[in-house]
Amino acid sequence: MSETKEIKASTDPDSGYMFRGGKPEGFFYLDHRTVDLKYNLITDVHVTPGNVHDSVPYLSRLDRQRERLGFKVEAVALDSGYLTTPICQGLRKRKIFAVIAHRRFHPKQGLFAKWKFTYDAESNSYICTEKHRLTYRTTDRKGYRQYALDPEHCKTRPMLAQCTVRRQVWLSTTTTFHMAG
Structure with a gap:
């Protein structure tokens, strides 16, 4: 059909x-x-x-x-x-x-908070709570950088439903990374 x-x-x-x-x-x-x-x-x-x-x-x-x-x-x-x-x-x-003006982002209920992920500026990637690397994939038209990891890493992970890979990242004038949202 x-x-x-x-x-x-x-x-x-x-x-x-x-x-x-x-x-x-x-x-x-x-x-x-x-x-x-x-x-x-x-x-x-x-x-x-x-x-x-x-x-x-x-x-x-x-x-x-x-x-x-x-x-x-x-x-x-x-x-x-x-x-x-x-x-x-x-x-x-x-x-x-x-x-x-700052956007008021409201994280989805039940997802890990942004501070649970660690940003690695040298490799432009995030490290999740299970120490897996989420690599940069693309930036959408709203300025969101999209990161992803190999789904095989999380296939049997009990916390999978709490993960998120979409974060907005801004490069500040001091070249440190800040996460909005």
């Missing part, structure tokens, strides 16, 4: 399908606005398909304003949706001070 998959399509090929908690679901556009703190004026508006994360166009829009309008940006304040590795690194590279 074959499975059927529902494919959502829009009559507007430039829109994007948005699915976010607390937001309406469907094909939308998003508008991104930049506001000047001193005069509270909108200095930039940019529209993207609804499936483009808010943080994606940020640095290019910031650069555009700096170049076209001659803004000498020294500091920015951003909401938690902009707390991504590319933005943090991009602002640091541009020598722009940033205040970014």
Whole structure:
């Protein structure tokens, strides 16, 4: 028996399908606005398909304003949706001070807490409670680094249901690793 998959399509090929908690679901556009703190004026508006994360166009829009309008940006304040590795690194590279709201991560009930895993910066890996190494696999578009270990190590492990391999890791200015969440 074959499975059927529902494919959502829009009559507007430039829109994007948005699915976010607390937001309406469907094909939308998003508008991104930049506001000047001193005069509270909108200095930039940019529209993207609804499936483009808010943080994606940020640095290019910031650069555009700096170049076209001659803004000498020294500091920015951003909401938690902009707390991504590319933005943090991009602002640091541009020598722009940033205040970014912290995301409130709520660990899933029953999983090991982040402090149960030890980060090894030299090999960019984590060591679990059973001393197995979780190696880096990829970084998703939200800035989450995904680590995994050989499933054979955990096949018969009684604590398997309490493990997690998804953590968000940020490189701070002091080159130590901090885990958010």
